[in-house]
Amino acid sequence: MADLSVQFLGKTIPNPFLLASAPPTAFGENIMRAFDQGWGGAVLKTLKPDGMVIEDARPRFAAVKDAGGNVYGFENFELVTKRSLSDWVHEIAEIKKRYPENLLVASIMGDSRGTWQEMTRRVQDAGADMVECNFSCPHGMPEKGVGMAIGQVPEITGEITSWVRDVCKVPLLIKLTPNVADPRVTCAAALDAGADGITAINTVQCLIGVDLETFKPKPVVEGYSSYGGYSGKAIKPIGLRVVSQVAGTMQARGMAPAVSGVGGIAAWEDAVEYMLVGSTTVQVCTEVMLKGYGIVGKLASGLSNYLDARGIGSPMDLVGRTLPWITSHEALSKESAVAARVDYESCTSCGACATACSDSGYGAISMNGDGSTPRVHINEQRCDGCGLCALVCRAGALAVCSH
Ligand SMILES: Cc1cc2nc3c(=O)[nH]c(=O)nc-3n(C[C@H](O)[C@H](O)[C@H](O)COP(=O)(O)O)c2cc1C
Numbered sequence: 001m002a003d004l005s006v007q008f009l010g011k012t013i014p015n016p017f018l019l020a021s022a023p024p025t026a027f028g029e030n031i032m033r034a035f036d037q038g039w040g041g042a043v044l045k046t047l048k049p050d051g052m053v054i055e056d057a058r059p060r061f062a063a064v065k066d067a068g069g070n071v072y073g074f075e076n077f078e079l080v081t082k083r084s085l086s087d088w089v090h091e092i093a094e095i096k097k098r099y100p101e102n103l104l105v106a107s108i109m110g111d112s113r114g115t116w117q118e119m120t121r122r123v124q125d126a127g128a129d130m131v132e133c134n135f136s137c138p139h140g141m142p143e144k145g146v147g148m149a150i151g152q153v154p155e156i157t158g159e160i161t162s163w164v165r166d167v168c169k170v171p172l173l174i175k176l177t178p179n180v181a182d183p184r185v186t187c188a189a190a191l192d193a194g195a196d197g198i199t200a201i202n203t204v205q206c207l208i209g210v211d212l213e214t215f216k217p218k219p220v221v222e223g224y225s226s227y228g229g230y231s232g233k234a235i236k237p238i239g240l241r242v243v244s245q246v247a248g249t250m251q252a253r254g255m256a257p258a259v260s261g262v263g264g265i266a267a268w269e270d271a272v273e274y275m276l277v278g279s280t281t282v283q284v285c286t287e288v289m290l291k292g293y294g295i296v297g298k299l300a301s302g303l304s305n306y307l308d309a310r311g312i313g314s315p316m317d318l319v320g321r322t323l324p325w326i327t328s329h330e331a332l333s334k335e336s337a338v339a340a341r342v343d344y345e346s347c348t349s350c351g352a353c354a355t356a357c358s359d360s361g362y363g364a365i366s367m368n369g370d371g372s373t374p375r376v377h378i379n380e381q382r383c384d385g386c387g388l389c390a391l392v393c394r395a396g397a398l399a400v401c402s403h
Helices: 028-036 085-098 113-126 154-167 183-192 233-252 268-276 286-291 295-310 352-360 388-392
Strands: 006-008 011-013 017-019 041-043 061-065 071-076 103-108 130-134 172-175 197-200 204-206 228-231 259-262 279-284 338-342 365-368 375-378 398-402
Touching: 006 279, 017 295, 028 041, 028 085, 071 233, 071 286, 085 103, 085 113, 103 113, 113 130, 113 154, 130 154, 154 172, 154 183, 183 197, 183 233, 197 233, 228 233, 233 259, 233 268, 259 268, 268 279, 268 295, 279 286, 286 295, 338 375, 352 365, 352 388, 388 398
Parallel strands: 017 041, 017 279, 041 103, 103 130, 130 172, 172 197, 197 259, 259 279
Antiparallel strands: 006 011, 061 071, 071 228, 204 228, 338 398, 365 375
């Protein structure tokens, strides 16, 4: 196994894989069990002040499944922890005593300057390695003026970050919401106010579906539902976009990216993608909820094999490697001379490409032939090189190539 250790905001961690703030980190004893199985660190389920009343609805989860029955997108409207700050402080101390090498991040959500600062002091005094401010929960908490209600307003993000910064002696992360027009603005507000790094993303606000028989929105809670947070594989493209924007914002300020990437990581390949766009650590929630802590074995061996096969000495060497190739649309070449090409060996002559091109493209694909064996024909003069045909081809017989 390659050396998978990473340095994140001054701490060396055995590997970049962290449990995200969520049900898998709701109890100290579970976190320690996860560390035994190989997780490099964990972000505690968000802590709250003892005076904040938390009441969860039941059920609070729903899912979109693919044709094979696997969960592809996941909705929750779970709130922050219901457990007391004193219980948590005790558990932080116990975890750090037993697992000093693992990264323990305390996610917190206050409701006043006093509570933000008191929570920061108590978790750092108990031994938390870092503090992560949850400015991003999209359901329930914004109705109380916290969670995403903070992260959607740069001025409030900056103000609360500076309250926490004033007393925070350990590295300070701000967890951003993707539910904004431009996360670079919120990121800049957090950095200006003294944040050391960014965690991105929290869940994407959603309404996951409607029961066609009852007309009720899902998940149904005694006849009603509410907007929730979308997570799992479906949100990875949004997470990659936000992480790359945040990492780019840091680079533009002359900082090395200090980002913990999260959103739809289900396999080691996803983690590598997050690192390539600027994450140093990666967090996982939904995939652990569905498959358990044991997935860390495959995450670590997959990353190790990937590094070995390419002669890359450390996961740190992946961080941000893709960023130089992300540019504005205006800067993209409009001159590429490309057209669709078909591989007749694998083409099944199903005609899906011709239908797509005829109804949504440039009418460049036709099914020619003697009637019994239709054959794809591409008119390169008409083809605009958009790539739709290659996406609808189930046989992988089409590609967009240079003329
Ligand atoms: C059931 C559930 C509860 C969550 N609770 C929290 C929380 O308390 N604090 C927080 O910052 N994020 C919370 N999250 C968001 C996750 O930490 C993570 O940002 C999000 O789910 C995206 O990652 P994933 O696609 O790996 O699940 C929760 C997510 C889920 C699914």
